[in-house]
Amino acid sequence: MAHPASLLADTVRKAVVDAFGPEHAGADPAVHRSAFADYQADVALRLARAVKRPPLEIAELLAQKVEVSGLCSEVRASRPGFVNFTLDRAFLERSVEALARDERAGVPRAERPETVVIDYSAPNVAKEMHVGHLRTTVIGDALARLLGFLGHRVIRQNHIGDWGTPFGMLIEHMLDIGVGATDELGLFQFTEFYQAARKKFDDDPAFADRSRKRVVLLQQGDAETLALWERLVEASRVYFRAVYDKLGVLLEDSDIRGESAYNADLPGIADELERRGIARVDDGALCVFLPEFTGRDNEPLPLIVRKRDGGYGYAATDLAALRYRVETLGATRVLYVVGAPQHQHLAMVFAVAKRAGWLPDSVRAEHVAFGSILDENRKMFRTRAGESVRLLALLDEAIERAERAIREKNPELPAEERAEVARQVGIGAIKYADLSTERIKDYVFDWSRMLAFEGNTGPYLQYAHARICSILRKANETGIALASDLLRGQVPEGVRVELGEPAERALAIELLDFAAAVDAVGVALQPHRLCSYLYELANTFTAFYEACPVLRADNPALRDSRLVLAAATRRVLATGLGVLGIAAPARM
Numbered sequence: 001m002a003h004p005a006s007l008l009a010d011t012v013r014k015a016v017v018d019a020f021g022p023e024h025a026g027a028d029p030a031v032h033r034s035a036f037a038d039y040q041a042d043v044a045l046r047l048a049r050a051v052k053r054p055p056l057e058i059a060e061l062l063a064q065k066v067e068v069s070g071l072c073s074e075v076r077a078s079r080p081g082f083v084n085f086t087l088d089r090a091f092l093e094r095s096v097e098a099l100a101r102d103e104r105a106g107v108p109r110a111e112r113p114e115t116v117v118i119d120y121s122a123p124n125v126a127k128e129m130h131v132g133h134l135r136t137t138v139i140g141d142a143l144a145r146l147l148g149f150l151g152h153r154v155i156r157q158n159h160i161g162d163w164g165t166p167f168g169m170l171i172e173h174m175l176d177i178g179v180g181a182t183d184e185l186g187l188f189q190f191t192e193f194y195q196a197a198r199k200k201f202d203d204d205p206a207f208a209d210r211s212r213k214r215v216v217l218l219q220q221g222d223a224e225t226l227a228l229w230e231r232l233v234e235a236s237r238v239y240f241r242a243v244y245d246k247l248g249v250l251l252e253d254s255d256i257r258g259e260s261a262y263n264a265d266l267p268g269i270a271d272e273l274e275r276r277g278i279a280r281v282d283d284g285a286l287c288v289f290l291p292e293f294t295g296r297d298n299e300p301l302p303l304i305v306r307k308r309d310g311g312y313g314y315a316a317t318d319l320a321a322l323r324y325r326v327e328t329l330g331a332t333r334v335l336y337v338v339g340a341p342q343h344q345h346l347a348m349v350f351a352v353a354k355r356a357g358w359l360p361d362s363v364r365a366e367h368v369a370f371g372s373i374l375d376e377n378r379k380m381f382r383t384r385a386g387e388s389v390r391l392l393a394l395l396d397e398a399i400e401r402a403e404r405a406i407r408e409k410n411p412e413l414p415a416e417e418r419a420e421v422a423r424q425v426g427i428g429a430i431k432y433a434d435l436s437t438e439r440i441k442d443y444v445f446d447w448s449r450m451l452a453f454e455g456n457t458g459p460y461l462q463y464a465h466a467r468i469c470s471i472l473r474k475a476n477e478t479g480i481a482l483a484s485d486l487l488r489g490q491v492p493e494g495v496r497v498e499l500g501e502p503a504e505r506a507l508a509i510e511l512l513d514f515a516a517a518v519d520a521v522g523v524a525l526q527p528h529r530l531c532s533y534l535y536e537l538a539n540t541f542t543a544f545y546e547a548c549p550v551l552r553a554d555n556p557a558l559r560d561s562r563l564v565l566a567a568a569t570r571r572v573l574a575t576g577l578g579v580l581g582i583a584a585p586a587r588m
Ligand code: ARG
Pocket: 119, 122, 123, 124, 159, 160, 161, 318, 321, 336, 338
């Protein structure tokens, strides 16, 4: 099902070629919603220079040339160079009927499906996850769902930090306290465990010595050492699973492909770069110098592939992972949902991979960067003791707070249902607060704001959805046959949508714009745009519901038409929240 924005973009593109020739086929039609009409195209402003004509003249020409029969009832050029479109009423009516029937709520599948590898979450073994991991997990998961929904083949990669020198001391410490003890520790106390190992390493030379020997054994692949290491990794997997289950994200054990998975590839990566003259040994370390990245003194910065001690670091692993994603997984797009501070590192990895031919031009590697979570004083979000916040405790608190809020708002909700709804609302609030801010920006973690039932919040949108469910339930209880179909997600043949009122028309246009919002996030990877869209939709619905009586409409046909509009809104809200990884309970 094609949506208005894409139909208009197509017709504008054709008109541009028709008027100015095929060399302008690639010009962006720049179609978007307009305050003066339903949509406008800004392409004339962009073309003016290239075709050496005044923008208004171009707009007028395009307004004559666009083929919009059946789609628009009016097309008009306006200053300084807009083409304004008013959609045809019957077109809107039929389109909304189709949307209400469509399980995909009017979102077409991508014409050219890609293979998208998404690197997200990537917590570290034997460490607790922190709020930075919360962001990558929530954003990465939303993108995985959304791109999958658009019909792309999505491959999730959880690049966990499961290798490196700290494992020497961690294994020795585990042996000291008893291997079994680590399992029973619940091992959710990783912070204590890690700190105790660190302290012994710093204070006790004999322990430090053992730890270093243990690292060597680990690197040599000593079977007993590997088995001990695997115990630590497994304990962490149990912990990661607990977090992912509570958060309700798609990540599974089979998505884990940690840093250690690339160990065997690292010497080959280094050799090839050296042999081909891309990397050279500098002060004992194997480096790639990239003139496009310079340090403070304007000297080219090195990407260190192999350290002076012969060990491989983070960069080598990332190079091997990128090659694997392109060559073995067949990625055409690779997304790194990683905090903004790692921008330069990733840019350098991409640049080296390009030079080595591991990242061909046909594949896009993108850093999906995000900012920090701050406390109310705009400092890094930590506990009062200055430690990083325990994710599981944070999620539990969200659920508890949501439970209290729901108890107050709807005391009649049975306890069992309330517990489930509290989980959906609490987790939804955390996710939505994260997704609804522009991801590159920092945001302040604020319980009362994220859990508010008003404003651009998760609970507000969930409530808007639940309220529509309740309207349909009430209609059903009063014996309106259509309502029971709508509650089951069905729209019988013959039911017609009528858009006589401005508020109905506005709602229809908003509904049909869902596909454009989802598409835009698929390109720019900015979930907050979908959040803003859903918020706008909920507000548009409220305006419609205030202006247009549904159950007390003038006649049954009008009532049914409005019920279909309500059902379509419910569908878009549920689908939109679902694509973000947020549940849409039927009552709350
Ligand atoms: N494990 C790292 C951390 O916790 C993040 C890894 C990000 N992914 C990557 N391919 N480098 O900070």
